[in-house]
Amino acid sequence: MKKFLTAAVVLLVLACATFPATAEENEKVQVLQKKAYIQAGKHELTPWFSVSVADKYTSEIGGGLQYQYHILESLGIQAEGFYFASSETSLTDQLRGLNKEPIEPQLMQMVGYAGANILWYPLYGKLSLISEVALSYNVYIQGGAGVLFSRIYDASLDKYREPSPQFAGTFGVGASLFILRWLDLKIEIRDIIFNASGAGNNGGSEVNSAIRNNVMFNVGVGFLL
Amino acid sequence: MMRKGMFITGLLLAVVPLAAQAQVPGQAAAVGGNVKALIEEFNKGNYTDAAYRFFDVVENDANQSNQLAAEYFLAASLLKLKYYQPAYYFFSGIVKTGPNHPFFEKAVQGVVEAADGLKDDLFTPELLMRYYTPEFARLQPETLNHINYTIGELAYRKGKHNESQQFLGVIPASSRYFTRSKYLQGMIYNKANRVADSKVMFNDILKATERNTDDDYQLAVRTLATMALARIDYKNGEFKQAASLYDSVPRFSSDWIDALFEAGWTYFRLEDYGTALGRVHTLFAPNYQDQFQPEAFVLKATVYYYACLYDEVKSILGEFYKRYKDMPDQLNAVLTSQDATPEYYFGLVAGTPLNKKNEVPIEIRKHLRSNPRFKNFVNFWLELEREKARIKATQGWAGSRFGQSMTQILQTQSDSLTKIIGKWTQIRLQNLRDSVVDFMNQAQLIDFETVNEQRKQISSTVDKTKDVPAKKKLGRPPVNTDVETFWEFDEEYWVDELGYYYYTLRKECK
Numbered sequence: 061m062k063k064f065l066t067a068a069v070v071l072l073v074l075a076c077a078t079f080p081a082t083a084e085e086n087e088k089v090q091v092l093q094k095k096a097y098i099q100a101g102k103h104e105l106t107p108w109f110s111v112s113v114a115d116k117y118t119s120e121i122g123g124g125l126q127y128q129y130h131i132l133e134s135l136g137i138q139a140e141g142f143y144f145a146s147s148e149t150s151l152t153d154q155l156r157g158l159n160k161e162p163i164e165p166q167l168m169q170m171v172g173y174a175g176a177n178i179l180w181y182p183l184y185g186k187l188s189l190i191s192e193v194a195l196s197y198n199v200y201i202q203g204g205a206g207v208l209f210s211r212i213y214d215a216s217l218d219k220y221r222e223p224s225p226q227f228a229g230t231f232g233v234g235a236s237l238f239i240l241r242w243l244d245l246k247i248e249i250r251d252i253i254f255n256a257s258g259a260g261n262n263g264g265s266e267v268n269s270a271i272r273n274n275v276m277f278n279v280g281v282g283f284l285l
Numbered sequence: 286m287m288r289k290g291m292f293i294t295g296l297l298l299a300v301v302p303l304a305a306q307a308q309v310p311g312q313a314a315a316v317g318g319n320v321k322a323l324i325e326e327f328n329k330g331n332y333t334d335a336a337y338r339f340f341d342v343v344e345n346d347a348n349q350s351n352q353l354a355a356e357y358f359l360a361a362s363l364l365k366l367k368y369y370q371p372a373y374y375f376f377s378g379i380v381k382t383g384p385n386h387p388f389f390e391k392a393v394q395g396v397v398e399a400a401d402g403l404k405d406d407l408f409t410p411e412l413l414m415r416y417y418t419p420e421f422a423r424l425q426p427e428t429l430n431h432i433n434y435t436i437g438e439l440a441y442r443k444g445k446h447n448e449s450q451q452f453l454g455v456i457p458a459s460s461r462y463f464t465r466s467k468y469l470q471g472m473i474y475n476k477a478n479r480v481a482d483s484k485v486m487f488n489d490i491l492k493a494t495e496r497n498t499d500d501d502y503q504l505a506v507r508t509l510a511t512m513a514l515a516r517i518d519y520k521n522g523e524f525k526q527a528a529s530l531y532d533s534v535p536r537f538s539s540d541w542i543d544a545l546f547e548a549g550w551t552y553f554r555l556e557d558y559g560t561a562l563g564r565v566h567t568l569f570a571p572n573y574q575d576q577f578q579p580e581a582f583v584l585k586a587t588v589y590y591y592a593c594l595y596d597e598v599k600s601i602l603g604e605f606y607k608r609y610k611d612m613p614d615q616l617n618a619v620l621t622s623q624d625a626t627p628e629y630y631f632g633l634v635a636g637t638p639l640n641k642k643n644e645v646p647i648e649i650r651k652h653l654r655s656n657p658r659f660k661n662f663v664n665f666w667l668e669l670e671r672e673k674a675r676i677k678a679t680q681g682w683a684g685s686r687f688g689q690s691m692t693q694i695l696q697t698q699s700d701s702l703t704k705i706i707g708k709w710t711q712i713r714l715q716n717l718r719d720s721v722v723d724f725m726n727q728a729q730l731i732d733f734e735t736v737n738e739q740r741k742q743i744s745s746t747v748d749k750t751k752d753v754p755a756k757k758k759l760g761r762p763p764v765n766t767d768v769e770t771f772w773e774f775d776e777e778y779w780v781d782e783l784g785y786y787y788y789t790l791r792k793e794c795k
Contacts, residue, residue: 086594086791088759089566089774093785100767133767184770186781194781 095184096196097238099130099284106246108280110142113249117152117162118169120144120274128179128282136179138204144170148213156215164258165270168210168223173252175206175230197237200248205229208254228254236282246280315350320358327358333679336362340687357388360395363691368672369402374694377412384420393421397428404664407705410439427460434462438469446473464490464506471513480517487514508540515547524554536784539657542568542576545784549584558588559762562788570778577652577717579609579724586731593794595742598735602728609721612646616718619644620711627707634710635663645714653713662706669699759789 105127112120124142131137146169155161183199208228211220234248257269316324320342327335339362342355360375376399379392386392393413400409414436421429437452450473453466460466471486490510494503515530531548534541545564552561561584567573568581582605589597619625619633622644633645634653653659673695682688764771774786 085759086597086793087562088761088789089563090761090787090789091770091772091774091779091782091785092563092762092764092787093770093782095768095770096781098768186779188779192780194779 095133097241097244098133099136100133102130103285104128104130104136104282105285106280106282108140108142108246108278110144110276110278113275113277115149117149117166118146119149120146120170120276122146124173126280133184134181136181136200138177138179138202139175140177140206141172141174143172146170146211161215163268163270164212165256165268165272167212168256168258168272169212170208170252170274171211171222172209173206173228173230175204175228177202177204177230195237195239197235199233199235201233202248202250203229203231208252210256212258223258226254226256228252232278234278242284244282244284246278246282248278248280250276250278252276316354317346317348317351320346320351320354324354324358327362330365332362332365333681336366336368337681337685337687340690344686353387357391357395360392364395364399364402367402368675368691369399370669370672370698371691371694373399373403373405373409374698380412380416383416384418389420390423393432394424394428397431403668404661406435406438406658406661407665407702410435414439430456430460430462434466437466441469441473446476449473458493461502464493464503464510467493468506468509468513471510475513475517480521484514484517487511487517504535505539508534508538512540512544512547515544515551519547519551519554524551527551528555541784542573546578546581546584549581553584553588553591558592558790558792559788561588562790563786564784566786566788567783570783572778572780572783575648575651577648579605579721582608583724583727583731586728588790590731590735590738591794592790592792593738594791595735595739595793598731602732602735605724605728609725612649612721613718613725615644615646616649616714616721620714620718625711627704627711629707630710630714631703631707635659635666635706649714649717652717653710656713659706659709662702662709666699666702666706669695669702673699759791761789762787 105125108124108126110120110122110124112118122142122144124140126138126140128136128138148167148169152162152167161167179200179202181198181200184196185198186194186196188194206228207225209222209225211222213219214221230250230252232248232250234246234250236244236246238244252274254272254274255269256272323335323338323342326338336359339355339359342351343359346352346355356375356379360372360379363369363372363375373396376392376395379386379388380396383389396409396412400406413432417432417436421432424432433452433456437449437456440446440449440452450470453470456462456466467486467490471483471490474480474483474486487510490506491514494507496507498504498507511530511534515527518524518527518530528548528551531544531551534544545567549561549564552558552564565581565584568576568578582601585601586598586605589595589601622629633643634650637643637650639647639650639654654663673692676688676691676695677683679688682691761771772782774782
C-alpha cells in the first residue's frame with residue numbers, strides 16, 4: 061500500500077512538473093499563412109492501384125478510378141469503381157486437398173466494386189523533406205456503400221459461379237501528399253465489408269453466411285481539375 | 286549649346302527609322318591582300334590566329350586602310366574570343382576617332398557588346414555620352430535604346446535630371462529598357478516632388494510587366510516600382526495602401542527583406558503591432574542571422590515601448606547593444622587606419638573571402654557584397670582576372686608582344702577598377718558607421734524613455750496590497766480555415782513560413 065501511495069505521489073508530481081504553467085507571457089508568435097493547396101469546390105480524378113492485405117482464403121489485386129468533389133476543405137464526396145483480379149490462396153488449396161474446404165461465404169472472391177463515399181479531412185499538416193522542401197498533406201476518413209460483384213470457384217465443377225451483386229459497405233483511412241497544386245499522391249487502407257452467403261463445406265446443402273472484411277491497401281495519384 | 290544640340294539629336298535618333306545597313310566603306314574596300322586574307326581567316330572562325338596577326342598589322346603596317354580595318358577586326362576577333370576588355374579597348378579607340386572611321390558604327394555596337402560581357406556601368410556610359418553622334422541612328426534600334434538608357438542612367442547618377450529625362454524619354458514601349466527608363470523617370474519626378482507624375486511612371490511599369498513573369502530582369506524592375514510606390518504612399522501617410530504594396534513584393538526576391546522591414550514600420554504606423562513584429566520576425570531567422578539590420582531591433586523596441594512592454598524593450602535593446610555596441614569603433618579603426626588607401630579598402634571587402642575574418646565585421650561585409658552595384662564591380666574585376674589568366678594559358682600569346690600588350694590593357698583597367706571599388710567601399714563604410722551611430726542614439730533614447738516609464742510605474746499610486754489578477758492567456762488571431770493555415774511558432778523556422786509570422790501581443794498600457 062505504501063509503495064502504491066509513493067508511486068502515485070511521484071506520478072502526480074511529474075504530471076504537475078510537465079503540465080504547462082498558466083500563461084503569463086506577453087507575446088506569442090504564430091504563423092498565419094495562406095493554404096498552399098486549396099481543394100474546396102474542386103473536382104478530382106484518381107486512378108488507384110489496389111491490393112488485398114491479410115489474405116486468408118482469397119486474394120485480390122486490381123485497380124479503379126475514382127471521382128471526387130470537394131464540397132469544403134474538410135468534406136468531400138466520391139463515386140468510384142474498382143476491378144479486381146482475384147484468386148484463391150495457397151492455404152485454400154491445401155485445405156481443399158485435406159478435404160477441409162472452407163464454407164462458400166469465405167471463398168467468395170471480389171471481382172468488382174462500385175460505390176459512393178463521404179470523406180472527412182480532420183487533419184492538415186506538413187512535413188519537411190531534407191530541410192529543403194515542406195510538403196503539405198492531409199489525412200482523411202471515409203465511409204460509404206456500394207455494390208459488390210463476386211464469384212466463387214466450384215471445385216466439383218471446376219468453374220466459377222457468379223452470385224448476384226450484393227450490397228457492401230466501405231470504411232477507410234488515408235492520406236494525400238500534395239506534390240503540385242493539381243497533383244497529389246494518396247495512400248489508404250480500406251475495408252470493404254459485405255455479408256457473404258452460400259453453401260456449407262464441400263457443397264453441403266445448408267446455407268451459411270459470414271461477414272467478410274476485405275482489407276485493401278490502395279495507392280493512387282489524384283489530379284485536381 | 287553643344288550639349289543641347291546633342292540631346293535634341295538624342296531625341297531625333299529615336300524617331301528616325303533605321304537607315305539601310307551601311308555599305309562596306311570605300312576606305313575599307315582598299316585594304317591590302319594580306320588583310321583580306323586575315324579577314325577570310327576571321328570569317329572562317331580562326332579568331333585566335335586572326336587576332337594575333339591583326340595586331341601585327343595595327344602595330345607595323347604603314348597602309349592606313351589596312352590599319353583601320355585591322356583595328357576593327359582585331360577588336361571583333363577578341364570579342365568573339367570573349368576577351369571583353371581588350372575588345373573594348375580597341376573598339377573604344379575607334380569610337381574616339383569619330384564618325385570618319387569606316388567602322389565607327391560597328392565599333393559602337395562592339396563597345397556595347399563588350400560592356401555587356403564586362404557588366405560595365407562605369408566606363409562605357411561615359412564614353413558613349415562623350416562621343417554620342419547622329420551616326421548612332423544607323424545602329425540596330427535596340428542597341429540605340431540600350432545606349433540611350435545607359436546615358437540616361439549616367440546623367441541621373443550625376444544629378445543631371447533634365448539631361449537624363451531627354452535620353453530616357455525616347456525609349457519606346459517595345460524596348461527591353463522601357464521599364465527601367467520609366468523607373469528612373471519616376472525617381473526623377475519623385476526627387477522633384479512631382480508625386481503624381483512619379484506614381485504614373487511606376488504604375489506604368491506595373492501595367493507593362495506581369496506579376497509572375499519569368500523574366501528576372503523585368504521582375505526586378507517591377508519589384509523596384511512596387512517598392513517605390515509603397516514608399517510614396519508611406520511618405521504621404523497612406524499606410525494601408527503602402528502595406529498592401531509591401532506585402533505584394535515576391536518572397537525571396539532581392540528587395541523582399543527591405544519590403545518586410547519597411548512593412549514592419551508601416552504596420553506600426555497602422556497600430557497593428559502584431560503584424561509589425563511579425564514582419565520583422567523573419568529577419569531574425571537563422572537564414573538572415575548575419576544580415577546587417579540594426580533598425581530591426583529599433584523597430585521591435587519601439588513597438589514594445591508603445592505596447593508598454595518595458596521588460597521586452599530592455600531585452601531587445603540588450604540584444605542590440607550586444608551586437609552593435611562595438612561596431613562604430615571597429616569601423617572607425619578601419620577608416621582611420623594608416624593603411625587607408627583604396628587598395629586597402631578593396632582588400633577588406635572584395636578581396637577577402639567571407640569565411641576569413643578581418644577588421645570589418647562579417648555582417649558589414651555581407652551587406653556591402655550584396656549591393657547590386659558592388660556585385661557588378663566585382664564581376665567586372667573578376668572577368669579581368671579571368672582574361673589575364675586565359676592569355677597566359679593561350680599558346681603563342683603568352684610571352685609575345687601581343688600577349689604582353691593585352692595583359693597590359695587588362696592590368697591597367699584592373700588597377701583602375703581596384704581603386705574605384707576601394708573608394709566606393711570606403712564611402713559605404715563611412716555611411717554604415719554613421720547609420721550604426723544613429724541607431725545607437727535612437728536605442729539609447731528608447732532606453733531612457735523606458736526607464737522613465739518604469740519609474741513612473743513603480744512610483745504610481747496603485748494599491749500594491751491588493752492581489753494582482755493573473756494575466757489572461759493570449760488568444761490567437763482570427764483564422765479562415767478554408768484558405769489559411771495556422772501554426773504555433775516553437776522556435777523552429779520553416780522556409781515556407783518565412784514572411785508569415787504574426788505576434789499576439791499583450792498591451793500593458795493603462
